[in-house]
Amino acid sequence: MRPERPETRLAPCARLPRGHRDRHIVHSSVDAFGRAHWLLTEDPPERRGTGPYDALVVTVGDGSHHETHLSAVLPWRPRLEALPDGGFVLAAARAAKNDGRQVQVFDPLGRPTRAFRVGDAIEHLLADRAGDLWVAYFDEGVFGDELSAAGLRRWSVTGEPRWAFSPVPGARWIDDCYALNVTGRTAWACPYAQFPLLEVGPDGVVRVRRNPVRGATAIAVHGERAVFFGGYGDDRDRLVDCRLTETSVEPVAETRLVLPGGALIGRNRTVSRGSRVHVQVEPWTEWYVLDLA
Structure with missing residues (x-):
């Protein structure tokens, strides 16, 4: 039975302009500067064939939007991430060991500049403000691919x-x-499996905090406060508000995260950026946000 919890409501964040909603949404993300991006194609992947294809990125931020046309896209069903210089990275979550085109980089004009491989089974792909790519992997890559074996790179x-x-x-x-x-x-x-909270500094030094919250799929951190979203079974919309000490995560309160109107979240995508957890639900045309700051 679903635990009875008070509600915490998300706030609207960014919306795909209506003029682009007749295209197929391949992926969507929120970058290090809070801008939302949608990767769009004319046809769904099953109707595109197997060769290079063109795509459109629509960026929404600061009350306006603009388009970037990408040419000669190689990754199939890619994840999208924006770079600080205005370029983009597209990456296939699954990749064979000889797939040198798993990750493709585009300049601000949408031209492909390079391609390389980072390992199979990408769970998360986030660029930092310097343009480096943080890649987290799920178990099929960790236990099946030497590039993914570290779990986080x-x-x-x-x-x-x-x-x-x-x-x-x-x-x-x-x-x-x-x-x-x-x-x-x-x-x-x-x-997984003990769910410690790892803080990795710019120098690569890792601080570990013991964490009793299991199964969360998104985190927001602000000062000595952190919230964990998600969990197993009836906890899939759980939000755990916590206090951070030097060595541990201390839960303070639990609520249920819901959409701005109070509706249940259901199937979702999340992007965690500093004090914010960004949440997107079907049909993937709008981003919502919870901001600790």
Whole structure:
């Protein structure tokens, strides 16, 4: 039975302009500066064929929107991430070990500049404010691909490995990285199976906090406060408000996260950025936000 909890309501954040809603939404994301992006194609993947294709990115922020036309796109059903210079990264979540076109980088004019591989089974892909790519992996990659085995890695935008997680006191190897938050040059992660809260500084040093919250898929952090969204079964819309100490996560209150009008969230995508958890639900045309700040 679903636990009875008070409600916390999301706020509207960004909406895909109506003039673009006749296209197929491949993916959508929110970047390090709070701008929302939608990757659109004329046809769904099953009708596009297997060769390179063109796509459109619609960016919404600061009360306006603009378009970037991408040419010769290679990754199939890619994830989208925006770079600080105005360019974009597209990455296929699944990739064979010889797939050198898994990740494709585009300049601000939408022209492809390079392609490389970062490992199979991408769970999260987030660029930081310097343009480095933080990639978190789920278990099929962790246990099946040497590039994914660390569970969490940082790559340059040219495909150079810059950091990879390895066990530290209080945190063993990552089996599956459930949640990832990237803010500034710092990353926060919550991996299966013990779900410690990992804080990875710009220098790669990892701080570990013991965490009793299990199964969360999104995190927001602000000062000494953190909230965890998601969980197993009836906890899938759970929001746990916590206090951070030097060594632990201390739950303070639990609520149920709902849409602005009070409707249940249901199937969703999330992006965690600093003090914010961004949430998107079907039909994927609008982003909502919870902001601790």
